[in-house]
Amino acid sequence: xxxxxxxxxxxxxxxxxxxxxxxxxxxxxxxxxxxxxxxxxxxxxxxxxxxxxxxxxxxxxxxxxxxxxxxxxxxxxxxxxxxxxxxxxxxxxxxxxxxxxxxxxxxxxxxxxxxxxxxxxxxxxxxxxxxxxxxxxxxxxxxxxxxxxxxxxxxxxxxxxxxxxxxxxxxxxxxxxxxxxxxxxxxxxxxxxxxxxxxxxxxxxxxxxxxxxxxxxxxxxxxxxxxxxxxxxxxxxxxxxxxxxxxxxxxxxxxxxxxxxxxxxxxxxxxxxxxxxxxxxxxxxxxxxxxxxxxxxxxxxxxxxxxxxxxxxxxxxxxxxxxxxxxxxxxxxxxxxxxxxxxxxxxxxxxxxxxxxxxxxxxxxxxxxxxxxxxxxxxxxxxxxxxxxxxxxxxxxxxxxxxxxxxxxx
Ligand SMILES: Nc1ncnc2c1ncn2[C@@H]1O[C@H](COP(=O)(O)OP(=O)(O)OP(=O)(O)O)[C@@H](O)[C@H]1O
Ligand SMILES: [Mg+2]
Numbered sequence: 001x002x003x004x005x006x007x008x009x010x011x012x013x014x015x016x017x018x019x020x021x022x023x024x025x026x027x028x029x030x031x032x033x034x035x036x037x038x039x040x041x042x043x044x045x046x047x048x049x050x051x052x053x054x055x056x057x058x059x060x061x062x063x064x065x066x067x068x069x070x071x072x073x074x075x076x077x078x079x080x081x082x083x084x085x086x087x088x089x090x091x092x093x094x095x096x097x098x099x100x101x102x103x104x105x106x107x108x109x110x111x112x113x114x115x116x117x118x119x120x121x122x123x124x125x126x127x128x129x130x131x132x133x134x135x136x137x138x139x140x141x142x143x144x145x146x147x148x149x150x151x152x153x154x155x156x157x158x159x160x161x162x163x164x165x166x167x168x169x170x171x172x173x174x175x176x177x178x179x180x181x182x183x184x185x186x187x188x189x190x191x192x193x194x195x196x197x198x199x200x201x202x203x204x205x206x207x208x209x210x211x212x213x214x215x216x217x218x219x220x221x222x223x224x225x226x227x228x229x230x231x232x233x234x235x236x237x238x239x240x241x242x243x244x245x246x247x248x249x250x251x252x253x254x255x256x257x258x259x260x261x262x263x264x265x266x267x268x269x270x271x272x273x274x275x276x277x278x279x280x281x282x283x284x285x286x287x288x289x290x291x292x293x294x295x296x297x298x299x300x301x302x303x304x305x306x307x308x309x310x311x312x313x314x315x316x317x318x319x320x321x322x323x324x325x326x327x328x329x330x331x332x333x334x335x336x337x338x339x340x341x342x343x344x345x346x347x348x349x350x351x352x353x354x355x356x357x358x359x360x361x362x363x364x365x366x367x368x369x370x371x372x373x374x375x376x377x378x379x380x381x382x383x384x385x386x387x388x389x390x391x392x393x394x395x396x397x398x399x400x401x402x403x404x405x406x407x408x409x410x
Contacts, residue, residue: 010037011029011031011037011102011103012029012037012038012103016029016038017029017038017040020038020039020040021040021041023040023042024042025042025107025108025109025110026039026040026042026043026045026046026056026059026107026108027039027040027042027043027105027106027107027108028040028043028056028059028060028105028106028107028108029103029105030060030103030104030105030106031102031103031104032072032097032101032102032103032104034060034063034068034104036056036057036060039056043056043059043108044056046059046108047059050083059106059108060106062081062083062091062093063077063079063081063093063095063106064079067079067095068095071095071096071097071104072097072101072104075096075097076094076095076096076097077093077094077095078092078093078094078095079092079093080092080093080111081093088112089110089112090110090111090112090114090115091108091109091110091111092108092109092111093106093107093108094106094107094108094109095107135368138361138365139293139296139365139368139369142296142359142361142362142365154235154239154266154269157231157235157265157268157269158232158235158236161227161228161229161231161232162228162232164224164225164228165225165228165229168221168224168225168228169225171217171221172218172221172222172225175214175217175218175221178209178210178211178214179209179211179214181205181209182202182205182206182209182211185198185201185202185205185206186202189201189202234265235265235266237262238262238263238265238266239266250290251288251289251290251373251397252288252289252290252291253286253287253288254286254287254288254289254291254294255284255286256284256287256289256294256319256326256328256393257281257283257284257319257328259291259294259295259298260295260298260317260319260328262295263295263298263299263302264277264298264302264317266299267299267302267303267306270303270306271302271306271315274306274309274311274312274313275306275309275312275313275314275315276312276313276314276315277314277315277316277317278314278315278316278317279316279317279318280316280317280318280319281317281318281319282318282319282320282321283319284319284320284321284326285321285326285395286395287326287393287394287395288394288395288396288397289373289393290369290372290373293369293372294369294373294391294393296365296366296369297366297369297370297377297391298328298330298391300362300363300365300366301330301366301389301391302315302330303362304332304362304363304389305330305331305332305334305387305389306332307334307353307357307358308332308334308335308336308386308387309332309333309334309335310334310335313332313333313334313386314332314333315330315331315332315333316329316330316331316332317329317330317331318331321395324394324395325375325392325393325394325395326392326393326395327390327391327392327393328390328391329388329389329390329391330388330389330390331386331387331388331389332386332387332388333385333386334386334387335383335384335386336381336382336383336384336385336386336387337379337381337383337387338383342379342381345363345379346363346364346366346367346377347360347364348360348361348364349361349364350363350364363377370391370393373393373394373397374393374394374397374398375391375392375393375394376391376392377389377390377391377392378390378392
C-alpha cells in the first residue's frame with residue numbers, strides 16, 4: 001500500500017505554541033502573509049474583549065500595512081496602537097520575523113496603565129510648572145505690595161530733598177538777580193568817562209545786595225542741591241533694583257552689604273523715628289546670588305524688625321563669613337517671638353499682625369528665596385527682649401566650579 005498524501009509540516013512547532021500558552025500576555029504565530037497559525041489563550045481573550053468574538057486574526061489587523069512591510073524588510077517592528085481612537089486602552093505590539101522569513105510572531109503588551117501613569121506624570125509636571133509660575137507671581141506681587149506699603153515713606157524720602165532743592169533754586173534765582181545787578185553797575189562804571197567817580201556807588205550797591213554773603217553761601221547751596229539730586233537718584237535706583245524680577249535672571253556675584261544698605265534706604269523712612277541703627281559689618285566676598293531676590297529677603301526682615309519695635313528700640317545689622325558661607329544678621333530689640341510660634345514662623349499666612357498690617361507671607365517667601373540659594377535662615381528670640389534673624393548663604397552655588405571674581409571684598 002502506497003502511503004497517502006502527508007499533511008504539510010506545521011509552520012510553527014507544537015512546542016512553541018505550548019510555550020506561548022504559559023505566558024499571560026497575547027502571543028500570535030503568523031506567516032509572512034499575516035495568516036494566524038496559532039494564538040495563546042490571552043490573545044483569544046483580548047480579541048473577545050475587543051469585540052471580535054475571540055478571533056485573534058482581528059488583532060493582526062492592528063499592525064498597519066506599511067509597518068508590516070517594514071517588519072518583513074528589517075526583521076522586527078515595535079509600535080503602540082489604540083484599538084480605537086477613543087479607547088482608553090493602549091497596546092504595545094512587538095513583531096518579529098524568523099531567519100527563514102516565512103514565520104512571524106506578534107506579542108502584545110497592555111500598556112494602558114503605563115499610559116495612565118504617563119498622563120498622571122504629565123499632569124503633575126503641568127501642575128509643577130503652574131505652581132512655579134504662581135510662586136513667581138506671588139513673589140512679584142509681594143514685592144509690589146511691599147513697595148506699595150513703602151510708597152508713602154519713599155515719597156517722603158524723595159520729597160525732602162526735592163523740597164530743599166526747590167527752595168535752593170528760588171534762593172539761587174534771587175542771588176543771580178543780585179549778582180547780575182552788580183555786574184550791570186560795574187559795566188556802567190567801567191564804560192563811564194570817569195570810572196573812579198562810580199567807586200562809592202558800586203561799593204554801596206555791593207553792600208545793599210549783600211554780595212559778600214552771597215559769595216559765601218553760593219557754594220553751599222550748590223553742593224547741597226547736588227546732594228539732594230543724588231539722593232533722589234539713589235532712591236529711584238534702589239527702587240528699580242528692588243522691583244526687578246525674572247525667571248531668567250542668572251545668579252551673579254554680588255555685594256550683599258551694598259544690597260542691604262540700598263534696601264535699608266527704602267525702608268528707612270518707616271524706621272527712623274523709632275529705631276537707632278547699629279552696623280557691625282565685616283567685609284564680605286562677593287556672593288553668587290539673585291541680588292534683587294536677596295534684597296527682598298532683607299526688606300522682609302527689616303520690616304518685621306521695625307514692626308516688632310513698639311515705641312523705640314535698636315536694630316543691629318551685622319555680617320561675617322568663613323571659607324564657604326557668608327551671613328548677615330538683623331537683630332531687633334522688639335517684642336520677641338513666643339516659643340510656641342517658632343515652628344510656624346515660615347508657614348505661609350502665619351501672622352500675628354492685625355488684618356491689613358500683615359499677610360504672613362514675608363517669611364514664607366524669604367524662606368523660599370534663601371532655600372533656592374542653598375542657604376538657611378536661623379532664628380533666635382526671647383519674648384520681651386528681641387529677635388535675631390540670620391541669613392546664611394554659600395559664597396558659591398553648589399554644582400559649579402570656581403567662577404569669575406568671587407573674592408573681591410565687598
Ligand atoms: N522680628 C520679629 N519679631 C517678632 N515677631 C516676628 C519677627 N519676625 C516675624 N515675626 C512673627 O512672625 C510672623 C510672620 O512673619 P511674616 O513676615 O511671615 O508675616 P507678617 O510680617 O505677619 O506679614 P507680611 O510680612 O506678609 O506683611 C509675624 O506676624 C510675627 O508674629
Ligand atoms: Mg513680615
